[in-house]
Structure formats: structure tokens, C-alpha cells
Amino acid sequence: MAFDLEMIRAVYAGMGSRIEAARTAVARPLTLTEKILYAHLFGGEVKQAYERGVSYVDFAPDRVAMQDATAQMALLQFMQAGKPTAAVPSTVHCDHLIQAKDGATPDLAEANTENKEVYDFLASVSNKYGIGFWKPGAGIIHQVVLENYAFPGGMMIGTDSHTPNAGGLGMIAIGVGGADAVDVMAGMAWELKFPKVIGVKLTGRMNGWTSAKDVILKVAGILTVKGGTGAIVEYFGDGAESLSATGKGTICNMGAEIGATTSVFSYDEKMGDYLRGTGRADIAEAAAAVRQHLRADDEVYAQPERFYDQLIEIDLNTLEPYVNGPFTPDAAWPISEFAAAVREHGWPEKLEVGLIGSCTNSSYEDITRAASIAAQAVSKGLTVNAEFTITPGSELVRYTVARDGLLDTFSQMGGVVLANACGPCIGQWARHTDDPKRRNSIITSFNRNFAKRNDGNPNTHAFVASPEIVTAFAIAGDLTFNPLTDTLPGANGPVKLDEPRGVEMPPLGFAVEDAGFQAPAADGSGVQVLVSPSSDRLELLEPFRAWEGTDLKGLRLLIKAQGKCTTDHISMAGPWLKYRGHLDNISNNMLIGATNAFNGKPNEVKDFSTQGDGYTTVPQAARGYKSLGIGTVVVGDENYGEGSSREHAAMEPRHLGVRAVIVKSFARIHETNLKKQGMLGLTFDNKADYDLIEEGDTIDILGLTNFTPGQPLQARLHHADGDTDLITLNHTYNEGQIEWFKAGSALNLIRLKESGSA
Ligand code: SF4
Incomplete structure (x- = not known):
């Protein structure tokens, strides 16, 4: 906690000058969202104004939280970075793997047996790398974060979609994939498209059966499940100040249901009450001292329609359940x-x-x-x-x-x-x-x-x-x-039932015997990370191989995917989630949902690694080529990799020997994930060249020895009938990302730098 206070004071100390610089850069008053975001730019300095909904910006979040399902691959990857500890305060929460059946005590006992190897791994890896570990039964990630870590004006990411819950304490808290958590824990920048800002003005006071939940249920009805996409929802008004911090948390939590990047409230006395009630009076005091930075500028509240991209008004006096x-x-x-x-x-x-x-x-x-x-x-x-x-x-x-x-x-x-x-x-x-x-x-x-x-x-x-x-x-x-x-x-x-009556804070104060927290070792260098070699749920990762320094010749076409190919098609969820900590096992779902353009079927591709060139599954074919040392290429259609930021969708192809993914267009996050894993994510310069790809093609990727930002690459297609085509491939790699490719992955590069070899 002392460390947190130090960190929070440092955030507050830097806020004023950054906000002032941002106000000058954008030349208008600032919303709360903008204040917090500009105060968290990677590198610190505000050099320019960013356009909401357009600019991609590098941020430096203050902390990371991970739940047990997503933490597994994130931490296996983090181990690859070669860092002694996580770069920012981070925590792991064991909440998703406990099945409800007969009640708390027997269910928890069963989960501890059933998931022992996962919990042992998470506890030991957290202990080693300075990460706080919340045991099974300690609570649900977002509630625990609200009680212990969220702070007004802070910025965090969490590997779970309801991370925005921390907005109840005035934090910009964003749900992300495991790869993003790895970036931040490894000390890298975290990129986000600068969001739009939706204002929700709450007036009046709730009464009777109405509660904070009804605010967000109503907002969901207005904005629908897509209405918040690409936006941060900022609540304000006298009605907002009347809501408890936990009520605000409920509203922010369910901002995920309208697709919002996150939701946030400005600092007020209710937040101060909650901070004090949960043993953080010093944070309440520090926040109160910078109160003007933890709310939008007065001009914004005076004329909200001028400064928010969209404005919604809700009268709490008349709000129904x-x-x-x-x-x-x-x-x-x-x-x-x-x-x-x-x-x-x-x-x-x-x-x-x-x-x-x-x-x-x-x-x-x-x-x-x-x-x-x-x-x-x-x-x-x-x-x-x-x-x-x-x-x-x-x-x-x-x-x-x-x-x-x-x-x-x-x-x-x-x-x-x-x-x-x-x-x-x-x-x-x-x-x-x-x-x-x-x-x-x-x-x-x-x-x-x-x-x-x-x-x-x-x-x-x-x-x-x-x-x-x-x-x-x-x-x-x-x-x-x-x-x-x-x-x-x-x-x-x-x-008739009487109206509900509630108490915001326990009159006798909060109490607990064992909150379920395990602090990490002060020096984790001697701690051994526990992964059984025979486990089918967990597997330590091997670093991917560095680029061999030459053009890639003789690659085999693995699959030409047709139509929609989301991260779910590339790495299905459902029963496969069990293997999300075991790259080799989960790779058996690689691209099994993608439709093969040559036969219109999912998970049925021609396998030229065998004598017979018969049909087999995509993972099987990939394993066949890999065993012969032959790299492969995946070809895709428009918006390839849309959906989630699931890192497995990039790691599995890399693991099974895919060297390049060539598509008409990418979903941006997946394209970045491919780059991070050291793969080539390329687009057809002429989209019609997609039609030139034939089932039996071998493919050379040319121009890699002079791989430069802005310079296209080429591919020579060798068709089965002996003909060839030379096509142009575009890319969006910057210099740093080209270094990732050369090192074999972004984490390889960090490790090399950490050890002084790069
Ligand atoms: Fe757990 Fe909350 Fe997600 Fe539900 S919404 S699965 S309780 S973290």
C-alpha cells in the first residue's frame, strides 16, 4: 500500500503541468477523460493534440490487473521478457475458475483441487515477479481492485472486460487482452485509439426502489450494445455526486455492455468516503488536494453539448427501476x-x-x-x-x-x-x-x-x-x-413489500480475517515458477526463433481463408479455454473455424506435406509442414482477425510455423499482435491478387533483407503448373516493429535489451 501511495502521489504531482500543456495543445477546455489520458502519455510530455476517435496514442497505465483465466498466457509470455519484476504494480485474481454448485465452502475446496496446477503456477509466477496474488476465494477482480487499488485520476488496464468498474473511483480502467498486459508489465507503451467522449448528465436524486443499476440499465437501452464503441462515457451532474462510489462502480462496470472503452466519474465526497472506509484516507486526502484535475473544466459542465461527442441527460428523480x-x-x-x-x-x-x-x-x-x-x-x-x-x-x-x-x-x-x-x-x-x-x-x-x-x-x-x-x-x-x-x-x-433501505458504508466499518492476499517476495530471483512438465493445461513457452536474415523461400500455402475470419475463427473459445495456458495444446484449434476458399469448408485443407496430398485439418497440416521444416503462409480476406485482442490467435500460427499472414485488410489489433509475435502481417497492394493464390502454391517473400518502413515487400507465387506471379505486398511496420520481426518477437527484443545483447 505504501508503494501505491508513492505512485499515486507521483501521478498527482505530474498532472497539473500535463493538463495545462494539453489544454494549450487542444486550445479549449478539457473533459475529465482528456485530463486523465493526457496525464498518462507514454514518455510523459504532451507534444500535440490528439483527435478523438482518430489518433492512435501510446499510454503508460499506472497498473495492471489480471484474472486467472487470462493471466495464464499473459504471465507465461511475461516470463519471456527477462525482466526481474513487472514494470508497474500488478495483481492476479483467482476468480473465474471456481464452479458454483453446492455453496461457498465445498465449491472452493473442489476448485482448489481441480485447478491446483493453475493456482500453483499463478501464485509462484506472481511471487517471483513482484506481482500481488489474490487467492481463490479472495474475491472477484473488479471488486478487489475497487477496494484496494483504484484511485481517482489513475489509469489501469485489466485482462477482463469489466475492468471499467474502477471508474467508480474516478479511474480510467480499460479491459484488454493478455498481450496488452504483457506490454505494460514489460515497460512498453500501450496503444489506444484516442476515444470519443460521451457525456451523461445526471440530475436529481434517486428514491424508493431505484438504484444506480437502473441508471446503466437505462443508458444501455438508449445507447444499445454498440453505442459506446470507441468512446469513454463520462458521468457528471449533481445526480452523479449523490451516488455512492460503489453505485458509480456498478454503472461503470456495465459500460462494457454498451461497448464503451470505459466509463468514469469525477472525484467527489462519495469517493472520499469510500476511500476512507476502505483504509485509504491518505489517498482521499491526496485526491482532494488535486480536485480540480479530477473533474472536467467548468466550461465543459456549463455547456456540455459543446464538448462531448454525444450528450445524454437522465433525471434521477423520475428514473424507474x-x-x-x-x-x-x-x-x-x-x-x-x-x-x-x-x-x-x-x-x-x-x-x-x-x-x-x-x-x-x-x-x-x-x-x-x-x-x-x-x-x-x-x-x-x-x-x-x-x-x-x-x-x-x-x-x-x-x-x-x-x-x-x-x-x-x-x-x-x-x-x-x-x-x-x-x-x-x-x-x-x-x-x-x-x-x-x-x-x-x-x-x-x-x-x-x-x-x-x-x-x-x-x-x-x-x-x-x-x-x-x-x-x-x-x-x-x-x-x-x-x-x-x-x-x-x-x-x-x-x-406489499416496503421499499428497500440500504446503508452505503458499514456502520461498524469493514472487517476481514484473511482477505486472501499474498504479497510477492521482496527478491523473487530465487523463486521457482511451478509448471509440471506433464501438465496438459500449462506449458512454459520457448522463445520463438529469430529471423534467419534472408528472404523466406519455399513457404507452403496453409489455408486461403474466405470471408469473415475473426479471432474466434482463428482461435476458438468454448472448450478450448481450458488450454489457454498451454500453447501447443490450444494450437489444435488453430484456424479450425476459417472457411477454406477452395472447397468452402472449415478445417479441411489439402496437405502437401504428405505423399498423398489428401485433405486434413488445418492444425494437422501445419504440424506436418513444421515437422519437415517448411514454413507456411495464411491468406485471408477483408478485416482479418476482427473480434477480440486474443493473443492466442497470433501465437498459435507462430507456434505452428506460419511465417506470413497475407490478407486484403487487417483488424488493427490482430495485425499488431502478429507483429509482436515476430510474424509478417502483410496486405495485398492489389486486392485482386487474392484471386491469384492457388491451392498448391509455394510462396517466396522477397525484400526482407531491406525491410524498411514504407517500402513494400514482394511475393513470388509458384503455382503447381509451373507458372509464377510476382505480387506487391504492403506493410505498416515501423522501425521498432521491424526489430521485433528480426528478433523473433517483441519479447525476444526486450529480453535481449534486458541482458545487454541488443
Ligand atoms: Fe466475473 Fe464480473 Fe466477469 Fe462476471 S462480469 S465473469 S463476476 S469478472
């Missing part, structure tokens, strides 16, 4: 219209399970508000008509709410407390059901509700609402129930 779903978080229904929607669409009216908690909604305030409803089930003699589960976001929250008797209240209404982990939110849910084929409804206080997300069952209609609305619905067991207006049959006749 919302229920969003099914199958998409932007199908937003005010509670007054929800019952009619349920009937009209024929969604299953009987509610089978209500689930509260998760990283989105398990603050003390959330739990107290939900518990105030649960208590009425008992006091008013109501029958509870659906199953009910509670997922605390962290051990700090769990211990505190248990101490204050709130978990007992839930137990009395039949609730089951699950481990402090993702569980049902990410499909880690062994749901007890008598008939999985039955169309059924559940309601959660989580964030995502896509088909199959919670229980893998396409027949499950999942709705999202605040914890108190979920609790009321669980008691009713009926989706057409409106807790604001309807009654329920009580022991002595119909009863």
Missing part, C-alpha cells in the same frame, strides 16, 4: 412496462432462480438493500417461490455482511451463499434443474445475459436488474410481479 433482457442487456424495460412485455413476448413467467452479487453488484449498500427485502419474506410470512443465490464480490464484503447478520437474513429466506468468485456469472454454474430443455427464466444482478452465458442452456431467459429487484422477484417467483405496485399472498392476507 429497470429489468433488461432476455438475451441482451440493452433490451431495457421500465418496471411499469415489464409485466406486459413478459406476457406479450411469451417469456416464461415463472421465475426459477434469482441471483444477486457478482463484481457488478455486491457492495455493502447492495447487500443491505437486498437484505431489507429478504427480511420481509420472513417478517411478513411470505413464501419464497424461486431459488436464490448470493455471490459476494470479495472476502472483505462477505466477512463484513456476515458479521452484520445480513447473510443470515438471506439464509432465512432460503438463499445459498456462493464462493466469492464469478461462478454463475461466467457459466461456472452446475445448476440444479430437472429438465434443461424447458424454457425457463432467471434474473440476476450481474451484467451480461447473452444466451447460455449463465448456465450454458439456450432455453434459459436471463434478465438483469438491481439486487433488490432480483430479491423481490425471487420471493414472488413470477416475472409479471411489480414490487412497486403489486401485493403478494402473506400468512394473513395480501402484503
